[in-house]
Amino acid sequence: MIFDPTIITDHLDDIGSGFLVTLGTWSSGVVLGIALGMLIAVAQIFGNTFVRAQLRVFIELIRSTPFLVQLFLLYYGGPSFGLSLDPIPAGILGLGVYGSVYFAEIFRSGFESVARGQLEAADCLGITRLQCIWRIQVPQMLVIILPALINMITVLCKETAVLSIITIPELTMVLTGIGSQTFAFVETLLMLCIGYLMLVELCSRLGMVLERRVGRFMNRQPR
Amino acid sequence: MNSFLIPSGAVSANTRQKQGESMKTSATAPGEQPTILTLNKVGKSFGNLRVLKGIDLQVQRSEVVCLIGPSGSGKSTLLRSMAFLEEYDEGEIHIEGQLLGWQDTDKGRRRAPQAQINQVRRNVGMVFQQFNLWPHMTAIGNVCEALRRVRKLSADEANKRGMAMLEKVGLAHKASAYPAQLSGGQQQRVAIARALAMEPHIMLFDEPTSALDPELVGEVLQVMKTLAKEGMTMVVVTHEMGFAAQVADSVIFLDQGEVVARGTPQQIFHNAEQPRLQQFLQNYLDRNAFWQDAKS
Numbered sequence: 464m465i466f467d468p469t470i471i472t473d474h475l476d477d478i479g480s481g482f483l484v485t486l487g488t489w490s491s492g493v494v495l496g497i498a499l500g501m502l503i504a505v506a507q508i509f510g511n512t513f514v515r516a517q518l519r520v521f522i523e524l525i526r527s528t529p530f531l532v533q534l535f536l537l538y539y540g541g542p543s544f545g546l547s548l549d550p551i552p553a554g555i556l557g558l559g560v561y562g563s564v565y566f567a568e569i570f571r572s573g574f575e576s577v578a579r580g581q582l583e584a585a586d587c588l589g590i591t592r593l594q595c596i597w598r599i600q601v602p603q604m605l606v607i608i609l610p611a612l613i614n615m616i617t618v619l620c621k622e623t624a625v626l627s628i629i630t631i632p633e634l635t636m637v638l639t640g641i642g643s644q645t646f647a648f649v650e651t652l653l654m655l656c657i658g659y660l661m662l663v664e665l666c667s668r669l670g671m672v673l674e675r676r677v678g679r680f681m682n683r684q685p686r
Numbered sequence: 687m688n689s690f691l692i693p694s695g696a697v698s699a700n701t702r703q704k705q706g707e708s709m710k711t712s713a714t715a716p717g718e719q720p721t722i723l724t725l726n727k728v729g730k731s732f733g734n735l736r737v738l739k740g741i742d743l744q745v746q747r748s749e750v751v752c753l754i755g756p757s758g759s760g761k762s763t764l765l766r767s768m769a770f771l772e773e774y775d776e777g778e779i780h781i782e783g784q785l786l787g788w789q790d791t792d793k794g795r796r797r798a799p800q801a802q803i804n805q806v807r808r809n810v811g812m813v814f815q816q817f818n819l820w821p822h823m824t825a826i827g828n829v830c831e832a833l834r835r836v837r838k839l840s841a842d843e844a845n846k847r848g849m850a851m852l853e854k855v856g857l858a859h860k861a862s863a864y865p866a867q868l869s870g871g872q873q874q875r876v877a878i879a880r881a882l883a884m885e886p887h888i889m890l891f892d893e894p895t896s897a898l899d900p901e902l903v904g905e906v907l908q909v910m911k912t913l914a915k916e917g918m919t920m921v922v923v924t925h926e927m928g929f930a931a932q933v934a935d936s937v938i939f940l941d942q943g944e945v946v947a948r949g950t951p952q953q954i955f956h957n958a959e960q961p962r963l964q965q966f967l968q969n970y971l972d973r974n975a976f977w978q979d980a981k982s
Contacts, residue, residue: 580818584877587769587812588832588884589804598831602822 470647471654474637481637482658488554488633489623489662493616495559500566505596507571518567525564531625533557538629554626562619569611573604606678613670617663624659634658722747722782722888722919723768729776730763737763739943740777745888748917752930754954755940756966761923764940765892768921769812770803781806782887811881815893817873819865825852825876826861829883837884851879855909871902875909888919895926927970931955939963 471478503522507515525533534557541548548556577600585595627636635655642651723745730738737760745751753761767774770787779786784806789798798806819828826848833844852858855875865873874894881889891910895903907929914920914933924930930937930951937954939947939962947954947963958964 578816578818580814580816581820583771584812584814584818584820584880585832587771587807587810588880589808589836590832591800594835598835599820599822603820 467647467650470641470645470650474641477637477641478634478654478658481632481634484551484631484633485620485623485635485658486662488551488558488626488631489620491555492558492562492623493619495555496562496566496619497612499559499563501570503563503567504570504574507567508574508596509592522564522567525561530557530561530622531628533561534625534629550626550629550631553629554623554631558619558622558626561622562615565615565618566612569608569615570604572611573608574600576607577603602677606674609670609674609677613667616670617666620662620666621659720746723921724780725764725768725777726780727777728764728767728774728779730760730767730772730774737943738767738774738776741940741943741945743938743945745919745921747887747919749935750914750920750922750933752934752937753921753923753940754925754927754930754937754966755946758942759940760943761940762892765890765921765923768890769807769810771812773797781810808884809887811884811886811889813874813877813881813889813891813894815896817865817870817877817897819873819877819880821865824862824864825857825868825879828865828876829880832880833883847883848879851883852876854882855879856905869902870898871905874898874906878906878909878913882913888921889913891920891922891924893923893925895924927955927967939966941966 503518507518510518534554537546537557538548538550538553541553574596581599582595585599590598623633624635626633627639630636638651638655638658642648645651721744723743725741725743727740727742728738729736729740741764743751753765755761763772766772768779768781768786770779773787778788785798786806787798787803788795789802790796820831823831826845829848829851830841830844833839833847834841837844839847849858849861852861855878857872857875857879860868860872860876865876868876878894894910895906898906903926907926910920910922910929911933922930922934932951934951936948937951938945939954939960941962947958947960954963955967958967
């Protein structure tokens with residue numbers, strides 16, 4: 464068996480554009496997921512029993528079904544519910560919704576990690592619950608949830624591979640396509656691994672830098 | 687058996703009262719009610735456990751009231767009820783004439799909207815046993831937060847008032863320190879400054895020195911004594927009997943959710959009649975018994 468690098472170099476343009484599509488759908492999906500997740504977590508704090516029960520059902524529903532099936536349902540089943548989306552918006556929406564429930568759970572645990580007394584102190588001073596979330600809970604919980612957050616973001620990076628099934632020309636679609644044309648499966652699949660590895664590595668390095676930055680107030684020594 | 691704890695010379699509450707008297711007349715505007723806080727048959731249950739059993743209490747302007755009692759007596763719950771951190775479920779608490787926490791509707795008593803609760807207790811400052819500072823903000827940040835977000839002061843104004851408050855508790859030089867960089871006593875003083883910044887009419891202290899190393903207790907008590915001298919109305923849950931004896935105008939002894947005894951420090955500490963109170967004070971006496979041994 465011979466490794467033929469020209470398979471990769473010949474298709475660099477396609478691979479590059481696939482890489483960008485993956486990067487784009489991933490980052491959009493992450494942003495959407497974090498926004499939706501925060502919304503769900505905050506709604507769980509403010510909502511009454513009914514709202515909270517609805518959100519629990521939603522979270523359980525998304526968590527207990529495969530992303531692949533959800534995406535099929537959204538893209539191919541969507542039109543029968545009046546929801547016709549182009550592949551890329553459908554992919555980003557699917558990724559965002561799928562990620563949101565996990566992000567919501569991470570945020571929920573983060574909110575709970577801030578000592579109750581701090582909220583009572585804020586409450587006594589007339590600081591509203593919403594101000595409390597943004598000014599007191601979120602800055603502190605970031606330190607604690609950042610590893611879990613980065614973890615989920617890298618999971619979503621790899622889940623973008625599933626988007627190939629709804630014809631989005633991302634990295635997996637491009638490289639498996641090249642593989643089946645040229646029968647050079649080893650080269651293309653190895654390249655595919657390297658592509659994802661690069662993205663995830665980039666993400667976790669950024670995460671480490673961020674962890675050091677947001678944790679600064681925790682690490683200060685008494686003078 | 688009559689005189690507990692304090693050498694009789696140490697009772698200086700009277701001198702303070704005299705100072706407070708002149709403050710009182712200046713602090714109380716004409717037509718203003720002298721009673722700032724009224725508790726009327728306040729009760730509270732956690733499940734089947736009734737931790738407060740119909741407490742009556744009146745606090746006058748510039749008065750310092752100390753709540754003492756064994757753990758589980760309900761004194762912290764009572765104090766927290768005064769800031770509506772606990773929803774008391776019987777009776778009424780009025781702060782400067784306004785009912786705290788509840789409103790009457792056709793269907794009976796309902797929790798008042800949050801804005802209304804905040805309105806009623808906007809003149810109440812609270813200090814906690816565990817300080818409850820926000821660790822991601824500096825000392826000045828902690829003090830200014832509510833000034834900025836609730837009072838909507840500009841950054842400059844908030845900073846100016848915040849620094850004045852830190853100055854008051856002797857920590858202006860630690861303004862840019864984070865809570866983790868401060869000792870327990872310093873943290874508690876920042877917490878007091880944070881509450882004072884909102885210019886409360888009444889300050890509630892929930893065991894403010896219980897989480898501190900013994901040698902750090904003094905600096906916090908000193909700040910509280912100064913406040914009392916300036917005529918601040920204070921309700922203090924404390925185990926510091928010396929503080930209660932010196933600073934309080936009245937001392938209330940709670941046990942099992944009931945007021946067992948109330949009176950001046952002199953009456954409570956020197957002329958205790960109730961067996962439960964005598965027993966409670968005897969424990970403190972025993973704990974400090976080394977003092978007598980050393981002298982004899």
